[in-house]
Amino acid sequence: MSGxxxxxxxxxxxxxxxxxxxxxxxxxxxKMEMDGEYIVKAETVLGYIHRMHELMGENRTYPQxxxxxxxxxxxxxLGYTHGHVLVIERAAGIEVPERAEYIRAITVELxxxxxxxxxxxxxxxxxxxxxPLMYAIEDREYILDILEAVTGSRLTYCYYRFGGLYNDVDDxxxxxxxxxxxxxxxxxxxxxxxxxxxxxFRKRLDGIGIIPAEMCRxxxxxxxxxxxxxxxxxxxxxxxxxxxxxxxxxxxxxHECDSLARYKVRMxxxxxxxxxIEQGLDKLPDGPIMPKKKPKLIKPPKGDYxxxxxxxxxxxxxxxxxxxxKNAYRFKLRSPTYSNMSLFDEACEGMLxxxxxxxxxxxxxxxxxxxx
Amino acid sequence: xxxxxxxxxxxxxxxxxxxxLNAAYxxxxxxxxxxxxxxxxxxxxxxxxxxxxxxxxGLKLMAKQxxxxxxxxxxxxxxxxxxxxxxxxxxxxxxxxxxTIVAHSMNIGVLMLFAFASLGGLAILFAGxxxxxxxxxxASVRAVSQSISYEIxxxxxxxxxxxxxxxxxxxDMVAAQAGGxxxxxxxxxxxxxxxxxxxxxxxxxxxxxxxxAPFDLGEAxxxxxxxxxxxxxxxxxxxxxxxxxxxIVIGTSLMTILFLGGWNCPFGLYPGxxxxxxxxxxxxxxxxxxRWTFPRTTIYGLLxxxxxxxxxxxxxxxxLTAGLxxxx
Numbered sequence: 001m002s003g004x005x006x007x008x009x010x011x012x013x014x015x016x017x018x019x020x021x022x023x024x025x026x027x028x029x030x031k032m033e034m035d036g037e038y039i040v041k042a043e044t045v046l047g048y049i050h051r052m053h054e055l056m057g058e059n060r061t062y063p064q065x066x067x068x069x070x071x072x073x074x075x076x077x078l079g080y081t082h083g084h085v086l087v088i089e090r091a092a093g094i095e096v097p098e099r100a101e102y103i104r105a106i107t108v109e110l111x112x113x114x115x116x117x118x119x120x121x122x123x124x125x126x127x128x129x130x131x132p133l134m135y136a137i138e139d140r141e142y143i144l145d146i147l148e149a150v151t152g153s154r155l156t157y158c159y160y161r162f163g164g165l166y167n168d169v170d171d172x173x174x175x176x177x178x179x180x181x182x183x184x185x186x187x188x189x190x191x192x193x194x195x196x197x198x199x200x201f202r203k204r205l206d207g208i209g210i211i212p213a214e215m216c217r218x219x220x221x222x223x224x225x226x227x228x229x230x231x232x233x234x235x236x237x238x239x240x241x242x243x244x245x246x247x248x249x250x251x252x253x254x255h256e257c258d259s260l261a262r263y264k265v266r267m268x269x270x271x272x273x274x275x276x277i278e279q280g281l282d283k284l285p286d287g288p289i290m291p292k293k294k295p296k297l298i299k300p301p302k303g304d305y306x307x308x309x310x311x312x313x314x315x316x317x318x319x320x321x322x323x324x325x326k327n328a329y330r331f332k333l334r335s336p337t338y339s340n341m342s343l344f345d346e347a348c349e350g351m352l353x354x355x356x357x358x359x360x361x362x363x364x365x366x367x368x369x370x371x372x
Numbered sequence: 373x374x375x376x377x378x379x380x381x382x383x384x385x386x387x388x389x390x391x392x393l394n395a396a397y398x399x400x401x402x403x404x405x406x407x408x409x410x411x412x413x414x415x416x417x418x419x420x421x422x423x424x425x426x427x428x429x430g431l432k433l434m435a436k437q438x439x440x441x442x443x444x445x446x447x448x449x450x451x452x453x454x455x456x457x458x459x460x461x462x463x464x465x466x467x468x469x470x471x472t473i474v475a476h477s478m479n480i481g482v483l484m485l486f487a488f489a490s491l492g493g494l495a496i497l498f499a500g501x502x503x504x505x506x507x508x509x510x511a512s513v514r515a516v517s518q519s520i521s522y523e524i525x526x527x528x529x530x531x532x533x534x535x536x537x538x539x540x541x542x543x544d545m546v547a548a549q550a551g552g553x554x555x556x557x558x559x560x561x562x563x564x565x566x567x568x569x570x571x572x573x574x575x576x577x578x579x580x581x582x583x584x585a586p587f588d589l590g591e592a593x594x595x596x597x598x599x600x601x602x603x604x605x606x607x608x609x610x611x612x613x614x615x616x617x618x619x620i621v622i623g624t625s626l627m628t629i630l631f632l633g634g635w636n637c638p639f640g641l642y643p644g645x646x647x648x649x650x651x652x653x654x655x656x657x658x659x660x661x662x663r664w665t666f667p668r669t670t671i672y673g674l675l676x677x678x679x680x681x682x683x684x685x686x687x688x689x690x691x692l693t694a695g696l697x698x699x700x
Contacts, residue, residue, distance in 0.1 A: 015506050023595055037510065037671065128585065128592065128668025134410035194665075200586055201667050353510075354670055357595045 012040050015353075019048050023126055023357040026367030030344070030360075037352050042345050050371040057331030062088055062162070062298045065331070070156040072335065073369040076115035077157045078108045078147075079311030085160045086241055087307035087318045091300030092162070099287045100164040101243045106177065106280040107147060107159065109273040113184065114143040115312035116266045116273075119364045123263065124195055126361035127204055132195055139187050146176045162298055164290035174281060181274050188270060196267070205260035209359030211347050212257050219346075220339040223314025224269065225363055228262035230255035235310035246283065247276045259362040266364070299326050313337050313364055337369045383476060387464035394621045395614035396426035398656065402617075405660040436606035441503060444603065448502030453604065453611035455495035459488035460618035467625050468543045470635040470645035481542040482530055485626060486523070489581060492619060493519035496583075496600045499612070503603035511599035514589045514671055518580055521678040526577040528686040529570050532693045533557055533630050536564055546634030553638040558631040562700050566689045571631045573682055578623035580674065583616065585663035589671050624655035 018029035027048035033041040053072065057065045069084045070077035082104060089096060117140045121133030144154045150169050151159035159166050195201055216226040226233060234251040236244040252268030254261035300322040308317040314336025321330035340363050348356035400415065400422065407414025415422035440449055466481040468474035478484060493516050500512025534540055536557065537548040549556050560567045580587040591599030601612045628634055628651040635648040669677070 013506065022597060037514075124667060128588070129666060130406075131410050131664050134412060138411060195667075198667065200669050200673075203673055204667065204670055352670070352672070354592065354595045 011035075017357075019045075023360065024367070025122060025365060028341075028365065028367045028370070032353070034353070037354075039348050039351050039353060039356055042348050042356070044341060044345055046371055048371065049368055051368075053372045054331050054333055057333075058328050061326045062300075062328070065328075066160075067156070067158045070158055071368065072333070072372060073115075073311065073313065073337075073366045074155050075118050075366055076111050076312035077155060078111040078159065079309055080316060081157060081160050082108050082242070083307055083309040083311070083316050083318050085162055086309065087305050087320050088162050088298060088300065090307055091303065091305040091320055091322055092295065092298050094163040094294060095291050096163055097288050097291060098243070098285050099168075100289045102280050102284050103165055103169055103289070104160060105243055105247070106277050106284075107150070109276045109280070110143050110147060110177065110180075111157075112312045113270050113273050114140045114147075116270050117143075119266060119312075120191065120195075123361045123364075124201070127201065127358055129195070129198075129201070132191065135187070135191070135194075139184065142176075142180055142183070146173060146180065149173060149176075161290065163294045164288070168289045174284075177277060178281060181278055184270070184274055188267065191267070196263075202260065204355070204358055205258060205263060205362070207256075207258050207260075208355050209259035209347070209351070209362060210257050211262075211343060211359075215343050215347060219343040221314070221343055222336050222339065223310070223312075223364075224262050224265040225314065225340045225343075227251065227253050227265045228362075229257045233315075235308050235315050239308060241307065241309060244276075247279050249275050249279075259359050262362040297326060299324060308334075311336060313366065313369070314340060333372055335369050335372060337363075337365055337367075341365055341370055380476075383465060388461050391461045391464055391618045391621070392614065395617040396430065398617040398620065399429070399613070400426050401656070402660050402663075405657070406664045409661070409664045430610065433607050433610040438606040438608055441505070441603045444504045445502040448498040449603075450608075452495050452499035452502060453608045453615070455491060455498060456615035457611045457618070459491040459495075460615045460622060463488045463622045464618075466542060467622070468546060468629070468634065469648050471543075471643070473645055474543060477541060477543045479539075479541045482534065482540045482545075485542075485622070486527060486530070489619070489622070490519070490523065492581075492615070495612075495615070499604065500600035503600075505602050507596045507598075507602050508600050511589070511591060511596045511602075515583060515600060517671075518583075518587065518589060518674060521675055522577045522580040522682075525573060525678060525682040525686040526581065528683070528690050529574050529577070530630065532564065532570060532686075532690050535690075535693055535697060536561075542629050542634075546629055546636065549633040550636050550643070553633065556631065556633040556636075558633075562696065564689075564693045564696065566692060567631070569685065570689055571627070573686055574627060574631065576677075576682065578627060579659065579662065580678070582619045582623050582659075584620065584659055586666040586669050587674055588663075588668060589674060592668055620656060620659060621652065624652045624659070627655055628652050 012033050012035045015032045015034045016029060017032055018024040019027040024030070029045040029048065031043045031045060032039050053068050056068055066081060066084060069080045072080050117136040121136035124132040147157065148154050150167065150173050151157045211221070211225060211229055213226070213229040213231050216229045216231055222233065230253060232251060232253045235241070237251050249272045252265050252272065254264050302324045303322055305320045305322070306317060308315050316336055317334035319330070319332040319334070320328055323329040344360060344363065348359060351359070404414040404422065415425040418424040418428050440446055463485050465476050466478055466484050468477060496515040497512045500508035533545070537545045539545055539548070553559065557567055558571050583591065591601065601609055604612060628648060632651050635645055636643045637647050
């Protein structure tokens, strides 16, 4: 430990990226074996904020676990609670009123746009452009305000209940959401002009950070990562849940497999989410938001249940094994970011560190969701 | 004799004051500019328009302890920030702000400026290497390869200008561009039809030389934490920061002198120091504008740009100008 470091030609050195590093957006640590600027080998080290959400799911009653689910992913929390209520409703056989289903779809899509917006800003910041983050946060603020008015919180929502919702939406929500749609469309055009067409931006992403479809299948990557690799899979389309089969929307798929493809998938997804919200508002039926008959204590019958939902980051699955008591026997979460991140080790081998970190940004990692 | 010493002292003090004031208030301008671009106020609490923010920042930095990381090369670690600031201040000595305001007019002014500018790269190398930090070493290696590859097209462009004006004295260079804006080197003449391209080239090189975005690879915060000054706190960091802004002022001053007619008015009216300052601050504003608009390039993109595009263009321009000067 004395004197400056000596790096001989051909000799590698270990670089610890994280757990406190600006590029990892959280407490993720990547041990990189470096040869100059090139990564020889990378090893992601997890577990810095493991909070045992799965174990908590087994030790608490079903309603008590509900708030835990929104602590998985602080950027797209509604999608995760949606998965939870869906699996419990399927297990316990609770009927959900149609109005509640529509409001769920609208709020989940709003949340997805908010999550993608924040990712967009953070991703461009990873590439060294700071200004788009501020623009994206300003737009995201509108969504957070809309959601705060109905859900009561800004990030860690606990809005859905087994069988329905915590409270109904009001006219303010509907008019604010209607006003938001054209505004967001305009903003997306602006982002396209400001960022997507930028030559430096394109040069840093085009053809760089290749994640082929085989690798996605090998590691179980889903969501925009696999759709950027040409895999046409979206849980909302392929295994429709809630009322998604009633909406007319497309699944953006790009076949380039590079960072730019993943970027384009997310930008197109925002537009598709806007379409879903628009249709949801048009079709929104009147009626109750909670079922008339609902068991006081939720005790799903003995069995093995699984429900997947499409969150902002990919396919999120909950496997619930019930032994008929008020607690789950097994509560297994399949979080999309965990699989998406697992392929980083293999994909970044031989890359330059700055390209590898740009690729990491394009994976849209939310660390609390990996560690759970 | 005593009078010359007195004159030199005044010049040095004036140069230091100008450099320090500019460095401090360019930080303020940069933050306000960034605020405007990003639709937020920027610093606006300390004093009117946040004008007392730079002194507050300076006081804070001075009050901090300078920590030297264990295992660091002490001599290099301490020398590096000084080496970043001193050449920047020294460069102000040769810059003619107007016909009369110049600390020391030298016949090799251009050479001296570039000699001092190269020392900046050395400071970054010392800082990264001396602080015994892997990010620092990587950043300094990047910064040095960057400054080497961008000094070449920059110097070739300057040689072109020297051939046209026939002098290396900065003052005479400006004098050669007197009159209206059509006399400026920026605009093409018979002997140098590619001058606007040369200016653009020089502009890009200055951005790269001063480690400004989109070429700020030496302090790429998303991959190298804070680059070469990762381990620096207190006034060590402050000096790097001020040195960076002083270098920007020098780079833009050089651009003004070489291409934009220095203190000359575009219409030949009232030449004076104000024209010089207006041009310099407009150029600095464009630097700020670019920084908050563009993402960062990659290191190979940066080197490719220099070796494959800028150097061939500048060499072609040099040959063309030499040939045309021979003809006309």
